Amino acid sequence: MAALDLAPLLMKPLLAGLLALLLGEPGALPASAPAEARPVVPVVPVMPVMPVMPVTAEPAAEPAVDPHFDVSGISEYNLPPAPQAGCEAELSTAGAVFKTSSLKMHWNDSHEFLCGAKQVVRYQRGPAKIRYGSSPRVTCAVARALLRFEAIVQDEAQRVFGRPVTTIEQMGIYNCRQIAAYAGWVSQHSFGHAIDIKRFTLKGGREISVQRHYGRGPDAPAHKEGQFLRAVADRIVAEGVFNVVLTPNFDRAHHNHFHLDLAAYVVDGT
Numbered sequence: 001m002a003a004l005d006l007a008p009l010l011m012k013p014l015l016a017g018l019l020a021l022l023l024g025e026p027g028a029l030p031a032s033a034p035a036e037a038r039p040v041v042p043v044v045p046v047m048p049v050m051p052v053m054p055v056t057a058e059p060a061a062e063p064a065v066d067p068h069f070d071v072s073g074i075s076e077y078n079l080p081p082a083p084q085a086g087c088e089a090e091l092s093t094a095g096a097v098f099k100t101s102s103l104k105m106h107w108n109d110s111h112e113f114l115c116g117a118k119q120v121v122r123y124q125r126g127p128a129k130i131r132y133g134s135s136p137r138v139t140c141a142v143a144r145a146l147l148r149f150e151a152i153v154q155d156e157a158q159r160v161f162g163r164p165v166t167t168i169e170q171m172g173i174y175n176c177r178q179i180a181a182y183a184g185w186v187s188q189h190s191f192g193h194a195i196d197i198k199r200f201t202l203k204g205g206r207e208i209s210v211q212r213h214y215g216r217g218p219d220a221p222a223h224k225e226g227q228f229l230r231a232v233a234d235r236i237v238a239e240g241v242f243n244v245v246l247t248p249n250f251d252r253a254h255h256n257h258f259h260l261d262l263a264a265y266v267v268d269g270t
């Protein structure tokens with residue numbers, strides 16, 4: 001469970017925009033223009049600016065929240081995810097092994113936001129035959145994303161090592177809380193709508209650890225483990241498997257795991 005600091009992500013485009021205006025780049029008027037003709041420098045909003053790129057929501061089968069919870073005033077980004085019609089059927093058709101489960105919806109301790117979700121499964125395994133150290137209890141949407149994630153994992157394991165992954169160690173799913181470094185934003189872990197992944201084990205026992213092998217900076221490490229982890233993370237983003245992908249390159253809090261979630265905004269933290 002980790003803190004998440006999105007401020008640097010947000011500040012970069014905002015600062016670039018301000019600089020473009022101040023330096024007279026294309027679209028901005030020269031600094032010598034009369035004051036009244038100069039563009040007004042936009043006020044930088046403090047909150048809420050996190051949704052860099054909103055995700056187009058799929059039509060919900062039913063409301064995300066029962067009417068007896070008064071959620072007026074809560075940002076849509078802080079609400080539990082809406083159930084997805086046909087999601088369990090898709091898992092079954094794909095050959096996944098799972099049980100329907102629940103994460104009871106309830107207010108957090110200070111009654112500011114809701115935790116829990118309506119459509120939750122205890123996910124055991126998919127057709128990629130990867131076992132989890134402990135079976136994730138996640139939203140059905142996350143379980144469905146795990147099927148695509150595991151297919152990528154097996155693709156890349158075969159390509160890089162010539163053998164499959166048998167086990168994935170995850171660090172946590174559910175935790176009713178705000179994002180530690182970003183007050184006012186509710187963690188997707190509050191809805192079982194996120195998973196933290198720390199280690200992969202190949203057939204034969206070789207271990208690939210996010211902490212030890214992901215490396216830092218834009219370039220993948222030379223070793224196979226690093227090549228594998230970078231390729232997996234890049235493909236999760238490129239193929240839109242999860243909306244938020246945070247890695248050791250994102251911040252200190254993610255030095256030892258991938259945080260993957262299906263928030264209604266996109267963050268590429270690879």
Ligand SMILES: [Zn+2]
Nearest residue numbers: 001002196259
């Ligand atoms: Zn996480």
